[in-house]
Amino acid sequence: MVGAVRHLSAAAGGRGSAVRTDAPTPARLRDLMLPIAQHAGASRKAIQARSQEKVDRVLTATNDLLVLAGPSAVTTTSVAARAGVSVGWMYTFFDDREALLEEVLIQGLVDLDERFDEAGFSLAGPNWRTTAAAGIDAFIDFLRTSTRMAGFRVLWFSSEFSGRMVQVNRAHDDALAAYLCDGVTALRSDAPDISLYLMAQTFIGLLDKGFDIAFRTDPSGDNAALAELRRAALAYLETFLR
Structure with a gap:
């Protein structure tokens, strides 16, 4: 095609x-x-600078956990704790664990x-x-x-x-x-x-x-x-x- x-x-x-x-x-x-x-x-894009800074921290935390301990270490709870955000806030942008991994993949492909x-x-x-x-x-x-x-x-x-x-x-x-x-x-x-x-x-x-x-x-x-x-x-x- x-x-x-x-x-x-x-x-x-x-x-x-x-x-x-x-x-x-x-x-x-x-x-x-x-x-x-x-x-x-990510299910939506951050509009405010403060939200974007948190999203960046979440993705950095996901990347760090992947490097340090592999994909099995990436959970919504572990990423939220490492990024210093609440799990509830993180669900505003990422529906689940796989969405976090997808976003790392997307950013790498970009x-x-x-x-x-x-x-x-x-x-x-x-x-x-x-x-x-x-x-x-x-x-x-x-x-x-x-x-x-x-x-x-x-x-x-x-x-x-x-x-x-x-x-x-x-x-x-x-x-x-x-x-x-x-x-x-x-x-x-x-x-x-x-x-x-x-x-x-x-x-x-x-x-x-x-x-x-x-x-x-x-x-x-x-x-x-x-x-x-x-x-x-x-x-x-x-x-x-x-």
């Missing part, structure tokens, strides 16, 4: 029954999460998309190899150096990365695939006869699995696995793009 993000059903519970996205593909990578975040994570934007991640034009490789390298750098999002990384590689969080991540992958395939400008004459959207989804799937292999046991990422990921992902695109 080129040009739009797929509607994805979410697990029951929490905020409604879907992580939704029948929205046009944003023009900038840094905006990919805007429609997705409306249906996941940070990643900003890095993609800065790197010029794209499949467009004759220099697509350079811009595709720049996107892969931006992802590697994000996983290696994003200390502000350390909780995101713990969550992404944990066994608790499931349910609604998986739906949010899939919605982001689909949005990224739509963005990338919309930018394609030239195909090989012998390219496989599949949609550009499926091509882009498969490319992103290669990245997701490759990063799992490279980082699951090595916090810095296994260099050999990352080199193979980069080679394999670009070789896959080479069968389509010219």
